[in-house]
Amino acid sequence: MPRTVKLKILAITLLSVGILIVLYGIHLWLGLLGSIFGLYYLYTILPSWNLFAKSITNVRSLGPNKVAVTFDDGPSLWTAKILDVLKTEDIKASFFVLGKNIERYPEITRRILSEGHCLGHHAYRHQKLRWRWLSQIRKEYDELTKVMASLQLKPDPLIRFPHGFKNPFCEWEARRRGWTICAWGRGVWDSRRPGVDVIVERSLKLKPGEILLLHDGDGDKENPDREQTYLALEKIIKGLKARGLEFVSLGEMPRCRN
Ligand SMILES: [Zn+2]
DSSP states (O other): OOHHHHHHHHHHHHHHHHHHHHHTTSOHHHHHHHHHHHHHHHHHHOTTOOSSSOEEOOOGGGOTTEEEEEEEEEOOHHHHHHHHHHHHHTOOOEEEEEHHHHHHOHHHHHHHHHTTOEEEEEESSOOOOTTOOHHHHHHHHHHHHHHHHHTTOOOOSEEOOGGGOOOHHHHHHHHHTTOEEEOOSEEOOGGGOOOHHHHHHHHTTOOTTOEEEEESSOSSOSSOOOHHHHHHHHHHHHHHHHTTOEEOOGGGSOOOOO
16 A cells, blocks of 8 residues: 555544544543644645645646646656657656756756756655754755756746645745645556556546646656656557547646745
8 A cells, every 4th residue: 555545544544533532522632632633644745735835736727628747756867768758749748856866867857948848846855844844844945946056947936845745834935935836636656666557547547637646756766767657658648648638737837926
């Protein structure tokens, strides 16, 4: 079972047990404390639940049949191959990149922009930020923007938090920098390499307006194996096109400036 699903179950259990303790009058404060903690825990792990800054959770505002393909944790050597597929299929996608990987592959990062795709912020490393202080979160984003500036890259004012995990500090810092938070509607766990056919099958369940999450890199490994994602991509795009769906990049969304 994916870790995020386990965390969701834990948070919902905490919330439910807390509510039951209050309802049955066992211990009011213990129940309330459990419920509040469960709710907060759920907030930290749900990428589409943002309270303090504007966010993009779907692309429905761009038209009835639009979908978006997004890639996290790159760039890597596989990004170049993925860009080739996107070029052949003539679609635009969105890439949420890591500072440490941009340093390894600056030319591939430049190619993302020069070929008209959206380049968004992910982080410098790939830490879970939900239990970090504001100063630690700022350091993470300062290092990322410094790398981008040194290479004269002009990213879109968009951010996706590593793992989709956050706390209010993450949101406040995004808001202060004028970045819009980008969630996703369908994750297919391609980073766990379940097989090309499984990735394709899960991705083709995408509904109009939804944002698909794939991975062209890795938060920890310098040379990740993203062959399955690469091989699945062409089939995913062709399958979604056959259903009459059109692809947009998140850079096309009206800027949700705070
Ligand atoms: Zn990530």
